[in-house]
Amino acid sequence: MNEPVITDIWVYLSASPLLGLTITLLAYGLAYRLYLQANSSPFANPVLVSVAMLILLLMVTGTRYSEYFEGARFVHFLLGPATVALAVPLYEQLARLKALWLPVTISLICGVVIAAGSSIGLAWLLGGSTEIQMSLAPKSATAPVAMGISETIGGIPSLTAVLVVITGITGAVTGTRLFELMRISDDSVKGIAIGVAAHGIGTARAFQVSNQMGAFSGLAMALSAFATALIVPWLVDLTGI
Amino acid sequence: MAFLNGITLLLAYQLIGEVAVRLMDLPIPGPVLGMMMLFITLLIRGYAPESISAASSALLSHLSLLFVPAGVGMMVHFDRIASEWLPITLALFFSTLITMVATAGIMQLTSRWFAPKSLQADGSRDGEDSDRGSRHE
Numbered sequence: 011m012n013e014p015v016i017t018d019i020w021v022y023l024s025a026s027p028l029l030g031l032t033i034t035l036l037a038y039g040l041a042y043r044l045y046l047q048a049n050s051s052p053f054a055n056p057v058l059v060s061v062a063m064l065i066l067l068l069m070v071t072g073t074r075y076s077e078y079f080e081g082a083r084f085v086h087f088l089l090g091p092a093t094v095a096l097a098v099p100l101y102e103q104l105a106r107l108k109a110l111w112l113p114v115t116i117s118l119i120c121g122v123v124i125a126a127g128s129s130i131g132l133a134w135l136l137g138g139s140t141e142i143q144m145s146l147a148p149k150s151a152t153a154p155v156a157m158g159i160s161e162t163i164g165g166i167p168s169l170t171a172v173l174v175v176i177t178g179i180t181g182a183v184t185g186t187r188l189f190e191l192m193r194i195s196d197d198s199v200k201g202i203a204i205g206v207a208a209h210g211i212g213t214a215r216a217f218q219v220s221n222q223m224g225a226f227s228g229l230a231m232a233l234s235a236f237a238t239a240l241i242v243p244w245l246v247d248l249t250g251i
Numbered sequence: 252m253a254f255l256n257g258i259t260l261l262l263a264y265q266l267i268g269e270v271a272v273r274l275m276d277l278p279i280p281g282p283v284l285g286m287m288m289l290f291i292t293l294l295i296r297g298y299a300p301e302s303i304s305a306a307s308s309a310l311l312s313h314l315s316l317l318f319v320p321a322g323v324g325m326m327v328h329f330d331r332i333a334s335e336w337l338p339i340t341l342a343l344f345f346s347t348l349i350t351m352v353a354t355a356g357i358m359q360l361t362s363r364w365f366a367p368k369s370l371q372a373d374g375s376r377d378g379e380d381s382d383r384g385s386r387h388e
Binding site: 034035037038042055056057060061064065068069075078079082083085086088089090091092093094095096097098099100101102104110112113114116117118120121124125128129132133136137138139142146149150152153154155158166168169171172173174175176177178179180181182184185188189192194196198199200202203204206207208210211213214215217224228232235236239 | 258261262264265268279280281282283285286287289290293294299303304306307308310311312313314315316317318319320321322323324325326327328331332335337338339341342343344345346347348349350351352353354355356357358359361362364365
């Protein structure tokens with residue numbers, strides 16, 4: 011008697027975007043609380059934890075990603091306006107930006123070439139297929155840019171989106187520790203480095219350290235999106251893969 | 252109301268960006284162009300209106316949430332990742348570290364070469380949370 015009702019409810023919920031959207035927010039809320047409990051340890055990265063929880067939940071309930079994404083796309087969509095919004099912290103750092111435009115430009119161009127070159131090179135050395143190399147190449151650019159580039163150079167866009175997120179998590183988890191080891195205390199330097207390597211997830215992490223690091227990371231993320239789009243296809247042509 | 256106006260403006264800039272990218276066949280995504288245009292607008296106006304700052308900080312304060320749906324997409328690619336897990340994980344991990352170390356190193360060096368004086372002056376004036384020691388020497 012009870013069972014059909016529950017199945018009916020499940021059929022309704024899995025067809026509606028409400029569930030995917032709600033569980034995304036719930037999982038992130040929970041992961042964020044855990045992150046605060048862990049004294050903001052980068053290892054308790056909220057993206058990492060909530061992605062793991064959601065994948066587990068979807069697998070246990072046998073829900074397909076496409077069904078989940080029906081709801082989750084509302085969150086995914088906000089990446090667009092959030093990218094536009096980066097103009098504001100950037101504008102607030104105008105004075106520093108003016109003083110540093112030349113080092114920033116040089117670091118950005120080098121960083122973009124190193125990000126793409128090292129991922130193609132390492133994947134090739136380790137015997138990765140061309141498809142994998144091309145899917146990895148734009149991994150440090152923000153998701154929508156990376157997917158577009160991946161497609162033009164012969165990668166798999168949806169795989170690239172995943173690699174982009176893992177890259178961001180890697181950068182966010184290791185970044186601050188790495189800068190400590192390098193004895194770098196200048197937040198503009200740290201921001202540029204984490205923004206070039208780990209785009210928006212690195213930027214989110216950077217904003218937790220300071221507004222200045224976040225603004226420079228946002229700047230690096232936005233400009234390296236430009237630079238990646240211009241440089242990477244050309245770099246791939248050049249290496250003749 | 253301020254928040255609503257702000258979010259409307261952000262969406263409008265994104266929309267203009269998307270349309271411009273398609274019309275001019277630019278190799279960059281619409282939101283990035285939208286960001287550049289908003290930045291230029293703020294430069295011209297000379298200040299960031301309250302509505303825009305409110306919407307911007309609301310969106311950016313939980314920026315990492317927005318990456319969760321794409322991250323969950325990993326489950327679709329488990330097979331491919333499993334079949335080439337070694338090159339994928341190692342290349343991704345080390346390339347990310349190399350990029351951060353190299354970029355930080357280059358930025359550190361070039362900012363010393365090109366802008367040490369003005370940066371230090373600027374940093375000590377409004378250095379709220381950065382500048383822990385090393386820049387004051």
